[in-house]
Every structure is written in C-alpha cells, then in structure tokens.
Amino acid sequence: MAALGATQACAFHQYDRGRHTRDPEGLAATLQSGCEGGPMAEGAVEAPAESGGGGDPGAIEPERGVASIKLQYLTTKEHFHEFLEAKGQEKPSQETEAGDPAGNDLDEPEAKRIRLEDGQTEDRQTEEAVEPGGQPQAQKRARGQNKCRPHVKPTHYDKNRLCPSLVQESAAKCFYGDRCRFLHDVGRYLETKPADLGPHCVLFETFGRCPYGVTCRFAGAHLGPEGQNLVKEGLVQAPPIRNGLDKVLQQQLRKRKIHFKRAEQALRQLSKGQLPGPTPEATVPEVLEAEGAPGQDSCDAQQAPQGPGTVPPPRGPLRTCGPLTDEDVVRLQPCEKKRLDISGKLYLAPLTTCGNLPFRRVCKRFGADVTCGEMAVCINLLQGQTSEWALLKRHPCEDVFGVQLEGAFPDTMTKCAELLNRTIEVDFVDINVGCPIDLVYKKGGGCALMNRSAKFQQIVRGMNQVLDVPLTVKLRTGIHERMNLAHRLLPELRDWGAALVTLHGRSREQRYTKLADWRYIEQCVTAASPMPLFGNGDILSYEDANRAMQTGVAGIMIARGALLKPWLFTEIKEQRHWDISSSERLDILRDFAHYGLEHWGSDTQGVEKTRRFLLEWLSFLCRYVPVGLLERLPQRINERPPYYLGRDYLETLMASQKAADWIRISEMLLGPVPPNFVFLPKHKANAYK
Numbered sequence: 001m002a003a004l005g006a007t008q009a010c011a012f013h014q015y016d017r018g019r020h021t022r023d024p025e026g027l028a029a030t031l032q033s034g035c036e037g038g039p040m041a042e043g044a045v046e047a048p049a050e051s052g053g054g055g056d057p058g059a060i061e062p063e064r065g066v067a068s069i070k071l072q073y074l075t076t077k078e079h080f081h082e083f084l085e086a087k088g089q090e091k092p093s094q095e096t097e098a099g100d101p102a103g104n105d106l107d108e109p110e111a112k113r114i115r116l117e118d119g120q121t122e123d124r125q126t127e128e129a130v131e132p133g134g135q136p137q138a139q140k141r142a143r144g145q146n147k148c149r150p151h152v153k154p155t156h157y158d159k160n161r162l163c164p165s166l167v168q169e170s171a172a173k174c175f176y177g178d179r180c181r182f183l184h185d186v187g188r189y190l191e192t193k194p195a196d197l198g199p200h201c202v203l204f205e206t207f208g209r210c211p212y213g214v215t216c217r218f219a220g221a222h223l224g225p226e227g228q229n230l231v232k233e234g235l236v237q238a239p240p241i242r243n244g245l246d247k248v249l250q251q252q253l254r255k256r257k258i259h260f261k262r263a264e265q266a267l268r269q270l271s272k273g274q275l276p277g278p279t280p281e282a283t284v285p286e287v288l289e290a291e292g293a294p295g296q297d298s299c300d301a302q303q304a305p306q307g308p309g310t311v312p313p314p315r316g317p318l319r320t321c322g323p324l325t326d327e328d329v330v331r332l333q334p335c336e337k338k339r340l341d342i343s344g345k346l347y348l349a350p351l352t353t354c355g356n357l358p359f360r361r362v363c364k365r366f367g368a369d370v371t372c373g374e375m376a377v378c379i380n381l382l383q384g385q386t387s388e389w390a391l392l393k394r395h396p397c398e399d400v401f402g403v404q405l406e407g408a409f410p411d412t413m414t415k416c417a418e419l420l421n422r423t424i425e426v427d428f429v430d431i432n433v434g435c436p437i438d439l440v441y442k443k444g445g446g447c448a449l450m451n452r453s454a455k456f457q458q459i460v461r462g463m464n465q466v467l468d469v470p471l472t473v474k475l476r477t478g479i480h481e482r483m484n485l486a487h488r489l490l491p492e493l494r495d496w497g498a499a500l501v502t503l504h505g506r507s508r509e510q511r512y513t514k515l516a517d518w519r520y521i522e523q524c525v526t527a528a529s530p531m532p533l534f535g536n537g538d539i540l541s542y543e544d545a546n547r548a549m550q551t552g553v554a555g556i557m558i559a560r561g562a563l564l565k566p567w568l569f570t571e572i573k574e575q576r577h578w579d580i581s582s583s584e585r586l587d588i589l590r591d592f593a594h595y596g597l598e599h600w601g602s603d604t605q606g607v608e609k610t611r612r613f614l615l616e617w618l619s620f621l622c623r624y625v626p627v628g629l630l631e632r633l634p635q636r637i638n639e640r641p642p643y644y645l646g647r648d649y650l651e652t653l654m655a656s657q658k659a660a661d662w663i664r665i666s667e668m669l670l671g672p673v674p675p676n677f678v679f680l681p682k683h684k685a686n687a688y689k
Contacts, residue, residue: 197671208235253384345369358595367569408444541634
C-alpha cells in the first residue's frame, strides 16, 4: 500500500483507541474512561450491549448500525473531506470545516427544512418553539419521502437548438414549416455550441454512424473538414433496442381510437361475477372493419364471441385477411401458456429511477439472469406518454425480460395488459403490489391493493385472461408492521392465475427501517405451494443468498444489493467475496456512461440525462465498503459506512456522501458539468437513521 499522508496518519492516531466512535465528544469520553478496543466478535453489530452483562469490561462495543472497518482506515468527517480537497488541489470550504451543527452526517438541501409560513416572523417562530411548560422544543425537520425536492426542468436545452431536420440530414424540408422555432443556420449554431467533451464518440465507434451529427458533444470524432457527418461503412447498424413506441400507435392512443375487445369482454364477465374466459358456444366473429387501426391485431378488431341466447347474423361471404385459424375464437387456456421457468435464477428487481436500461446492461454483464423494467403507470401508457413507454424498452442482452405495471382499477390494468400483449416483446408481466409511496398508495395502487381484495382479484383475473405470457405479482408482507397479509393472499393469487409471486419481507409501514423477515417468507413458501415464491430483502453477499435459499424459496430477487454492488451476481454464482479495486469500479461506471450515451443520446440533453442517472446511482454506490477494509465479513445492508480513507484517492472519493464529490466522479466520465446544473437525489438523504 502506498505511503499515507500526514492527514491520514493523524486520523489513524486519533482513532487508535476509540476506533468505532465517530464523534469527537464520544472519542474524548472513551479516552477518559481508559477503555481499550479489543478485537470485535463475529456478529457484534447485530447484538446490542446489555447493561449488567458479562464479558470483558474493558472492551468497546462497536456503534450499532455502523460497518466494522479496520482500525488503520478510520478517520473523522473533517479529515475525510480535507483529504479529498487536498488531493483535488482545492482549499477546504467553510461549510466542510464547520459541518452540520445538528450533528448530521449529510448536508441536507434547504428545501428539506421546514419553511416558515408567509408572514411568519422569527420572533413568532421562537415563541412557537417554546412549549407551554416553558421548556424549549427542538426544531423538527421535514423528513420522509423527500416531497420538497424541487423538480427542475432544464430550459437551456431549447436555446439555440438546431432544427431536427438538419440533424437528421433532411434539410430539403423542415418538419415544422414556417412555425419552426429552431435554428437553421449551422454556422450560427456552432458559434454558441459548447466545446466537445472528448475525442471519441461512443455511438460512432459502436454503430459506425452518430445520428446526432453536429449536435453531438463528441462531434469532432465524426465530422469531416466541411462539417459533414462521417460514416463507417462496415459498422453501420441501428441501435438494437426493442419495445419502442410507434408514432402511429401514439396518435391512436391519444385520440382514443384503440379498441380493447378482449379486455372489455373479460371485464363484463368479471362484473357479472363470472370467471373470464371464452364463451362455451362461440360462433364465427363478425366481419372485420374496412380499415383496421394500425398496430391492432386482426383478432382484436373482431367482436367478442356471441352467447347462446343471441341470434347469429345471417351467413354470407366473409372478408378475411390471411389464413383462417381458430386462434381468433379459441383463446389459450392458462395451462397452455408459456411457463415461466426461472427457479434458482437471480432476479434483478424493478428499481424505480435507477433500474434503467443501461444499469440493467451492467447487471447482465455480471450475471443477472432475469431483468424487469421500471414500474410503469398504466394510465400514462394508455395515454401514449413517451417517457412512460421508454420504461418498457428492452436490450437484446436481456434474454428473460418482463415489465412491471402499476394501477388501481381493473379496467385500466386489463386494457393496458392487452395493449402490451400486442405491441411489445416480453416474457412476463408483473403487477406492482409493493409500492409504498403515498402518491401511489392513496390512489389505491401499490400496497393498497392488499386491502382491496375484490379489485385485486379482478385485476389479476382480467390481466391473466388477455395476456399470452405469464402474469407475476410482487407484494410486501402487509400494510402495517405487525399485521401480515401475504400468507392469506398467496393461496388466492395461485387460484386467480398468477404464475409466480415475489415477496418483499417488509411491510409498507416499515419501509427500510427494519430487517427483512425471512422467517415469515419461509412460512409463505408453504402457503403458496405449488406456485413458486421468490424472496426479496437484505441480500448483499453470497452468504445472505445462501441463507435465503435455505428457506425454500424458488429464487431470490436482488434490489438494493445490486445498487450498492452490481457485481453481487458474480459473487453469488462464484461463492466468493470480490475485493474489487477502485479502478475496476470506475470501469463499471465508464461502461454505464457509454450505455447511457447509447440509450439517451450523445447531444447535450442526452449527456446531462446520463449524468443525472449516474449521480442517482452514485448516491447508492457510496455506501459500499471495500472487502479489504472490512474487519468482519460480509458487510450488512443495514450498516452505514463510517468515515474512512481508502487504499487510494479514488477509493476514498467513491466513499464520499456529498453530491459535490459524486459530480466530480461524473466529470471524470462525461466531462465538466454546465454552470446551471443542479442535482438532488430522489431517495431520502439520510437512509440509515
């Protein structure tokens, strides 16, 4: 290991005796008491110290909920940031030296603090802060779901923006005509365009042609002497992404011209209390419409089979399209559907915001077997929103891929399932019954469906009727902490037609403040049998995965563990702890940046979107502690890392919990940030309180 600087040596000397005490006051108290820190026992973090118990009276118990790191790497918050600033050749800022007077580890944005009402003075605040008994009341902070987080939509992208007709090399005709508000002068655009971010363009090197032309932030790699966009003849190919939204289909969805025959038939049967399915005495469907809607299957444009009490239409010549089959009359039975055989496979959870396509490609490279798209809201999909349909995109490396839908009502969920069944390529469709956020819960979706069994049943039965692929469900143990509901719902889900259920071992009320209840998951395995049950919660090592598989689950789903260390899938398959170096971790981030530029684009808007998703991921990656620094293996997912100095500068920088340091890492991969760039992570700033 390289020689340590004076700052690091000073920090080591300061932590020589009170090694797991993070605050200076606690360190001083430890030194005054004359306690010596002995070797930590296995599992000491989980076992709290009991008053009056036996054991060595001179041993220091480690701080509960803090990862155990070797003595020589520990440091203080002030020395940690001074070390980073010194390596960056910058002077420490006053905010870093002063810290938070309340003693919090993270600097929270001003928006998270409780704001004064309009007209409320400081004196009034002081009066309200004093309780009636005369005791001063501590000022509370706004905590929870980060609801005050400002959603800043950048507007500088539209300034001096080149017309898309010029970017796509169709300058003979502008898409917008006389109403076009974009620039048509390439020379004027190049005068205001920022400098290139690098000499190599990922799109040009991968596909042989960059579709963004002069607007690319790496345009110098593929522009000729006269500004023309160069092409590599041998590598020209379109980005291989499936499940995109067709413009014709989007217009039909916005104008409500799509008819959902199968969904309406299933909903009518469910409203009458009947099980959805084909009518026993089905007749030949009616004549097709003269002009079917594009993107609509021929079987969907026909009417539902007529019941026995209806009079059949007069027989006559029928206009058909293609060979005559019985697929339009006879629907697939549940036993005839394609089975979802993923038992024993590693399932990457559908992660909102961070579970995007570039991140899934990184996890697939490290051994993830099953992937699922981010949670998509059914109403937004039925309205043809481009941003929502982007969550359904699938990369060719995702061999077993599914999409997750969220909704609260049987009609929207069933119609959306029918729409996706005819427009995209997936291996299964998952219903989100585990989302705990208020925005979803108060509308009756997510976890709220566990208390709405009638609607829940109609959703599962209706979607199962219109889908040709298996239907899965992801749910939590219940709504409240000590009122488990999953064991009651699992037998019903099996009867309703669910092919697989994933159970997250926490309730909605618990969020992430408690450990996952794997004992309850083990009980639910028996209740769900013979339907396969996947378990989810607190898996951060191959040892955690082995203990989870001993409960009898068919497989495990990995969520936060993949965010902290995406190479976890490799560790589980190879049954080892990977002491990955900082340079290898930076290569992973570089691959994510390249995948992001391929997915979101290499122009200014695409680069900054890639940066934002990279920063969201870095807000989780900073919680990982390298294996070589741990005093006890493995790291627990509920343990926050203390301040430590890594084996090199990059490893220390990756351990920082400040957004400014995450931005510094992004600049290593995507160049400098624009002057008006603002970033606040979407998840809670203090996830370990």
